[in-house]
Amino acid sequence: MREPRTPPPRTVTFAGPRARWSVTATPVDPGAPARVQAGAARNALRDGDRTVLAGLLPFDVDVAGTFLTGHRERVPEPRADLPAGRLVEDPGARDRYTSAVADVLRRIDSGEVDKVVLSRSVRFETTTPVDPQALLDRLAAVNPAAQGFCADLPVGTLVGASPELLCRRSGREVLSHPLAGSVPRQADPVLDEEAGARLAVSAKDLREHAVVVADIVERLGPLAVVAPVGPPRLVRTPAMWHLGTEVRAHLRDEATDSLDLALALHPTPAVCGTPRRAAAEVIRRLEEGERGGYAGAVGFQDRAGDGAWWVAIRCALVDGRTVRAHAGGGIVAGSDPAAEHAETTAKLRTVLAALARERTTEVLA
Numbered sequence: 001m002r003e004p005r006t007p008p009p010r011t012v013t014f015a016g017p018r019a020r021w022s023v024t025a026t027p028v029d030p031g032a033p034a035r036v037q038a039g040a041a042r043n044a045l046r047d048g049d050r051t052v053l054a055g056l057l058p059f060d061v062d063v064a065g066t067f068l069t070g071h072r073e074r075v076p077e078p079r080a081d082l083p084a085g086r087l088v089e090d091p092g093a094r095d096r097y098t099s100a101v102a103d104v105l106r107r108i109d110s111g112e113v114d115k116v117v118l119s120r121s122v123r124f125e126t127t128t129p130v131d132p133q134a135l136l137d138r139l140a141a142v143n144p145a146a147q148g149f150c151a152d153l154p155v156g157t158l159v160g161a162s163p164e165l166l167c168r169r170s171g172r173e174v175l176s177h178p179l180a181g182s183v184p185r186q187a188d189p190v191l192d193e194e195a196g197a198r199l200a201v202s203a204k205d206l207r208e209h210a211v212v213v214a215d216i217v218e219r220l221g222p223l224a225v226v227a228p229v230g231p232p233r234l235v236r237t238p239a240m241w242h243l244g245t246e247v248r249a250h251l252r253d254e255a256t257d258s259l260d261l262a263l264a265l266h267p268t269p270a271v272c273g274t275p276r277r278a279a280a281e282v283i284r285r286l287e288e289g290e291r292g293g294y295a296g297a298v299g300f301q302d303r304a305g306d307g308a309w310w311v312a313i314r315c316a317l318v319d320g321r322t323v324r325a326h327a328g329g330g331i332v333a334g335s336d337p338a339a340e341h342a343e344t345t346a347k348l349r350t351v352l353a354a355l356a357r358e359r360t361t362e363v364l365a
């Protein structure tokens, strides 16, 4: 009888404002749905001598993600620089995306959904294989306030710099920092400030944002006492202005760990929509290709149950010489298909500028 094949080790790396570390281990239950993998990883952490679990819940938690248990290790310096490459044009892509946004708007009009986050992807081809750690380094350098991540998945390695904290647990204290409602940054400082100021009072964007905060507050309710939430504030990344709101809460039961919180909140209407099930169905029907880790939740947890999970956005799936970058935008009543396309283009700049080694605002202008 053949021995069952041991899956090769996988690595999840974090490059944050303060630390850069990784876990490398044989994946937990590699073929199981992510929800099952997460539970198995938590049990393995509790019962074994490992000190941390790290992983990625895909957008759809019923498909396999990556969960590892191990120890924090220092990440060696990347071995290679990024190779030259080019964006592969897809002539009909713009029209297909704007038509899909128009379709979502009709579904909103008919009452089928209130909000849907529709995404698209672009392909970048390089002359030699991309070292995902080198791309992570570059992203982390250009986006110092974001959480850099690099996670080996069954379909490639997802690399990104997320500006959005899904949840952090420190003892009984919980923090979530949802972002929704966006405009691109401008190269001219005066125009840039004006764009941010317009976003801060945009009724459409404030509505799009409020839906996300309300969903998080509602889903946290059974698990934690949520503190009164203030108005949204402007958050800037090198490529985008966003509306962001801090949601703070105090756990009702100290047995609730960071993974419980991530599973309760994910996927928020910042990457899915409302009502959640109907929005996910619209995404399944209208989006081209798989999300492939994009719009998942990536993070870690220690033996005390403390940890942090980020929304896996501003990222790309690296597979040899092919890099597929994804970005989406929240569609609500009043959204404009052309503006939504421009917004996803601007969001894609985070990864494409790192690949092209250019200033974020100049790529894809």
Ligand SMILES: C=C(O[C@H]1C=CC=C(C(=O)O)[C@@H]1O)C(=O)O
Residues within 6 Å of the ligand: 117, 119, 164, 179, 180, 181, 182, 242, 269, 270, 271, 313, 314, 326, 327, 328, 329, 330, 347
């Ligand atoms: C879904 C993405 O962004 C989310 C986070 C911030 C703002 C968003 C928006 O304005 O649509 C999205 O909800 C993405 O970058 O692919």
